[in-house]
Amino acid sequence: MHTVHAGYSVIASLKPDRVECARALLTQLRADSTRLPFAQSLTTHFATGVVLPAQRYGDAELPATLMLATSFFGPAKAHLDELIQVGGAGLRELFENCIGFPEQRPCSDEALKRFLKSHRRADTFYSGMQHVTHQEVRGEQVLRESIQSFVDDQQRAGTLATGPTAIWRQIQAFVMERGDLSWARTPWRRSFADWLALRWRLVVAAVPLVALVLASIAWPFSASTTLTASVEVGWITIGIVILLLGALVLAVRTEEKRQRFVAGRQPDARVRAIAATQNQPVINEMTIAGPLKEGRWRPLFLRIALWIVAQYAPNITIPTVATARWLTIDGGRRLVFLSNFEKLSEPYVRDFIDIPDGAKRINLLFGFGRGYPVTEWIISRGALTDPNAFVNVVTLGQQLTELWYCPYRNLSIDNININRRIRQGLFADLSEAQAKEWLQLL
Amino acid sequence: MPDLEQDDIQGLVARGYGKLPSARFLLLQVDDAALARRYLQRLGTQINTVRTSPSDFALQVAFTSAGLRKLGVPDTALATFSREFLEDMADPVRAPMLGDHGDNAPDTWAWGGPHRPKVHALVLLYAADEPTLERQFAAQLEVIAVSGLSIVAIKTTAALPGNKEHFGFRDGISAPTVEGLARGNEQVASERWTHPFKSGEFVLGYRNEYGTYTESPTAAPVDDPERILPDVPGGTRRDLGRNGTYLVYRELTQDVVGFWTYLENASREPAGDPVARAVQLGAKMVGRWPGGAPLVTSPERDDPSQSTENKFSFWADRDGARCPLGSHIRRSNPRDQLPVDHSQADSIDMVRKHQLLRRGRPFGPPVAPSMSPADILAARDHASPEARGLHFICLVGHISRQFELVQSAWVSSANFAGLFKDGDPLIGARRPAPDENTNDEFTCQAHPVRRKYKGLPQFTRLIGGGYFFLPGINALRFIARQP
Numbered sequence: 001m002h003t004v005h006a007g008y009s010v011i012a013s014l015k016p017d018r019v020e021c022a023r024a025l026l027t028q029l030r031a032d033s034t035r036l037p038f039a040q041s042l043t044t045h046f047a048t049g050v051v052l053p054a055q056r057y058g059d060a061e062l063p064a065t066l067m068l069a070t071s072f073f074g075p076a077k078a079h080l081d082e083l084i085q086v087g088g089a090g091l092r093e094l095f096e097n098c099i100g101f102p103e104q105r106p107c108s109d110e111a112l113k114r115f116l117k118s119h120r121r122a123d124t125f126y127s128g129m130q131h132v133t134h135q136e137v138r139g140e141q142v143l144r145e146s147i148q149s150f151v152d153d154q155q156r157a158g159t160l161a162t163g164p165t166a167i168w169r170q171i172q173a174f175v176m177e178r179g180d181l182s183w184a185r186t187p188w189r190r191s192f193a194d195w196l197a198l199r200w201r202l203v204v205a206a207v208p209l210v211a212l213v214l215a216s217i218a219w220p221f222s223a224s225t226t227l228t229a230s231v232e233v234g235w236i237t238i239g240i241v242i243l244l245l246g247a248l249v250l251a252v253r254t255e256e257k258r259q260r261f262v263a264g265r266q267p268d269a270r271v272r273a274i275a276a277t278q279n280q281p282v283i284n285e286m287t288i289a290g291p292l293k294e295g296r297w298r299p300l301f302l303r304i305a306l307w308i309v310a311q312y313a314p315n316i317t318i319p320t321v322a323t324a325r326w327l328t329i330d331g332g333r334r335l336v337f338l339s340n341f342e343k344l345s346e347p348y349v350r351d352f353i354d355i356p357d358g359a360k361r362i363n364l365l366f367g368f369g370r371g372y373p374v375t376e377w378i379i380s381r382g383a384l385t386d387p388n389a390f391v392n393v394v395t396l397g398q399q400l401t402e403l404w405y406c407p408y409r410n411l412s413i414d415n416i417n418i419n420r421r422i423r424q425g426l427f428a429d430l431s432e433a434q435a436k437e438w439l440q441l442l
Numbered sequence: 443m444p445d446l447e448q449d450d451i452q453g454l455v456a457r458g459y460g461k462l463p464s465a466r467f468l469l470l471q472v473d474d475a476a477l478a479r480r481y482l483q484r485l486g487t488q489i490n491t492v493r494t495s496p497s498d499f500a501l502q503v504a505f506t507s508a509g510l511r512k513l514g515v516p517d518t519a520l521a522t523f524s525r526e527f528l529e530d531m532a533d534p535v536r537a538p539m540l541g542d543h544g545d546n547a548p549d550t551w552a553w554g555g556p557h558r559p560k561v562h563a564l565v566l567l568y569a570a571d572e573p574t575l576e577r578q579f580a581a582q583l584e585v586i587a588v589s590g591l592s593i594v595a596i597k598t599t600a601a602l603p604g605n606k607e608h609f610g611f612r613d614g615i616s617a618p619t620v621e622g623l624a625r626g627n628e629q630v631a632s633e634r635w636t637h638p639f640k641s642g643e644f645v646l647g648y649r650n651e652y653g654t655y656t657e658s659p660t661a662a663p664v665d666d667p668e669r670i671l672p673d674v675p676g677g678t679r680r681d682l683g684r685n686g687t688y689l690v691y692r693e694l695t696q697d698v699v700g701f702w703t704y705l706e707n708a709s710r711e712p713a714g715d716p717v718a719r720a721v722q723l724g725a726k727m728v729g730r731w732p733g734g735a736p737l738v739t740s741p742e743r744d745d746p747s748q749s750t751e752n753k754f755s756f757w758a759d760r761d762g763a764r765c766p767l768g769s770h771i772r773r774s775n776p777r778d779q780l781p782v783d784h785s786q787a788d789s790i791d792m793v794r795k796h797q798l799l800r801r802g803r804p805f806g807p808p809v810a811p812s813m814s815p816a817d818i819l820a821a822r823d824h825a826s827p828e829a830r831g832l833h834f835i836c837l838v839g840h841i842s843r844q845f846e847l848v849q850s851a852w853v854s855s856a857n858f859a860g861l862f863k864d865g866d867p868l869i870g871a872r873r874p875a876p877d878e879n880t881n882d883e884f885t886c887q888a889h890p891v892r893r894k895y896k897g898l899p900q901f902t903r904l905i906g907g908g909y910f911f912l913p914g915i916n917a918l919r920f921i922a923r924q925p
Contacts, residue, residue, distance in 0.1 A: 144862075148894070151891060152894055152896075155891075155893060160891070162890075163890060164889075164890045167890055167891055265657070268521075268525045268528065268529075271525060272525070272529065272535060275535055275539075276535045279535070279538060279539065281856070281879045282856075282857055282879070319784065342851075342857070343850065343851045343855070344539055344846075344850060344851070346842055346843075347842070347843070347846075347847045347850070347851055350795075350843055350847075351792070353652075354791055354792040354795050355788050355791045355792060356791070385653070385654060386654060387652050387654060388654070388655075388656075388657050409878055409879070410856070410862075410878045410879050410880075411857075411862075412857035412860070414781075414857065414859075414860035415857055415860065415862055418860050436889065436890060439889075439890050439891045439892075440761050440887065440892075442891060442892055
């Protein structure tokens with residue numbers, strides 16, 4: 001079984017008369033964690049339950065919507081089964097407020113599962129703690145603390161070995177003696193299943209391209225008319241795709257020139273109310289939801305951009321972010337962003353635009369949101385030239401999250417990843433230089 | 443290079459008045475707004491600006507949001523000030539975020555807290571000597587008594603020898619230079635992280651490090667019929683923020699004896715000269731030796747020739763073996779190395795947007811007049827019980843982006859730089875175990891393996907604080923105008 005960290009985002013329109021009821025229920029579920037006990041779900045890292053308000057997109061109204069978004073590891077099916085097993089009653093109570101929820105009472109587990117699966121929306125997901133399971137976060141923290149105490153004791157007693165390799169071996173011997181840490185003797189390695197589960201979309205996309213390149217190389221040496229036709233069709237298709245993408249960029253550029261509304265400063269009381277909920281010392285949560293800028297081509301472009309970013313996400317590191325996800329809902333007319341991040345929302349938001357290249361990436365990912373400062377050719381201007389308006393549009397779309405679950409109250413993302421590296425190196429085959437580097441993790 | 447309107451900017455932006463070692467700060471409350479405005483009108487002509495460096499006396503004035511409201515600044519103008527300024531430092535949402543909990547919580551403060559009289563204005567007096575200061579202070583008291591103002595508190599200062607703070611370490615070395623205000627060879631600083639900063643980082647109305655303008659308060663034209671304020675470029679309102687800045691004031695007491703006693707006890711092993719060992723551990727906590735030499739460039743000993751050295755790089759010491767990752771100077775200004783997964787160039791880009799222009803002054807008598815650690819340790823049993831500490835004052839164009847980020851994400855964070863339970867060893871408010879977010883450790887990175895110091899007491903205590911607006915001269919005239 002793989003351990004890929006992913007997002008499960010369930011989006012369901014609320015019955016018009018049940019919006020406040022759903023809000024109140026989410027608040028209750030946060031206060032009374034026994035009714036939807038995420039802590040009993042071994043596959044869940046974080047969970048958010050929030051009512052996205054009705055918003056306007058041009059003349060159309062985007063309905064009030066319930067979003068339940070978990071971040072989990074492993075196969076989605078196992079996660080869903082587990083969620084229903086530990087929190088089926090709470091989930092039923094919650095989604096009964098939504099349009100299309102089975103009328104039959106009580107709703108069976110199968111019917112609940114069908115509803116959740118059918119309302120799951122694809123997301124572009126970033127994880128800052130990929131391949132670390134919930135149990136491993138806990139276990140690796142215990143491992144690190146045990147090693148730290150051991151080193152402290154040896155230093156106090158003057159019995160710490162001399163030299164990096166000797167100290168590393170001394171720590172190994174200590175862990176070997178600890179029966180409760182026996183699991184740590186096996187260094188963690190990413191499995192092929194992990195790799196494939198994370199990259200299969202890219203693999204699927206790359207197969208025809210690789211085949212075309214290989215066929216193009218073989219083509220001069222072959223008399224096959226089928227091969228010739230395939231190569232021609234392949235390159236013509238690529239040419240058409242590039243032309244279409246170019247046309248799409250031009251179309252979006254035309255739409256950019258029509259933008260009039262840029263978000264101004266949001267009411268202090270509202271911003272303060274949201275800030276008051278983001279008061280955890282280490283990790284906090286943020287949900288942003290807002291309609292896209294009007295225009296026929298923006299939703300299509302954004303979907304393509306999000307797909308590409310999703311493939312690229314496993315290659316990037318954002319030190320202050322545990323999870324981030326983007327999804328488009330309401331037929332691509334509304335963009336939702338959800339993140340579990342370190343510290344406070346305004347500094348977190350500004351972090352991304354402190355670097356010019358970061359501001360360009362933010363333009364690509366958020367620039368289509370209504371009220372976002374005017375962009376030029378999608379990645380220029382925008383947050384780069386008007387950071388104040390960028391902060392304003394974030395607060396414009398920021399939602400008061402009613403239900404949030406985070407089991408890691410004193411660990412930063414760096415901490416979790418450092419603990420993983422300690423485990424990886426503990427019983428690995430390290431040279432003297434590597435042992436020296438490993439000891440710096442302590 | 444911008445042409446700063448030097449006649450409209452209060453001089454504190456350009457200089458800490460180091461040539462005027464005697465200083466006193468008056469925290470005032472407005473009882474009668476009309477009388478107070480008349481006082482401010484007269485005061486406006488006495489305020490020192492950036493243009494000239496006074497040799498005998500300087501006076502500056504700043505206001506809290508409550509003060510501006512009390513003085514009659516229209517609500518439509520007040521609402522354009524930054525949210526953090528309007529809410530103030532003691533706000534129940536902001537204070538925990540800043541790490542001001544436990545002994546540092548606002549409800550324990552001597553001023554600025556929820557149970558204390560509102561502070562409306564801050565008058566800062568600087569003088570070349572004590573007699574001049576006393577004369578000017580007496581004159582101000584006389585005027586204040588008949589100006590509808592009452593005194594909330596008078597804050598004395600006491601310069602310490604060798605530009606040191608009370609723990610005995612040289613202070614104020616790493617001040618950012620500002621475009622348009624930089625002098626001499628500071629203009630040609632060769633390292634990018636010490637390049638002069640865009641003036642908009644510290645003065646409203648000028649371009650900042652983003653190449654844009656920091657949000658700045660404005661007033662409606664109808665509230666400024668005499669056209670005291672300039673127009674907002676390209677806008678319909680008047681520029682109330684131009685040439686002003688925000689002033690952050692935190693009054694910290696320092697437990698000097700506790701600090702050195704802890705250092706002495708915690709550095710007993712291995713054996714050696716106890717004072718030298720204590721100094722070494724203290725230097726690790728600060729990031730500089732008592733004389734000022736940075737650990738990055740002088741890791742083994744205090745080097746007098748490097749006492750004002752400021753062009754060092756943390757990038758060259760990424761593992762913190764010379765200067766610990768959690769040391770005070772590394773937290774308060776990470777320079778070119780924001781720890782964990784940031785490139786040097788990205789670190790510089792980010793850190794340059796979170797700088798403070800410090801203008802603080804110490805108060806109280808030193809434990810030992812020489813300020814030497816050996817003398818401090820020797821004098822600990824008969825140290826004067828009088829409070830001592832630091833009036834931490836800094837100027838920033840954006841309180842949240844600059845001061846609050848540094849304070850919350852870097853200084854107060856137990857997880858800064860991948861650490862787990864470390865707070866700022868010098869100024870951090872502690873959360874001792876069993877708090878799940880305990881932060882009373884100090885990790886001293888070293889080869890082959892680090893050494894941890896646990897159970898750090900809290901060495902400083904916050905006893906007052908507030909956010910102020912230090913207006914430009916025209917803005918002061920607007921504030922002081924009769925409605």
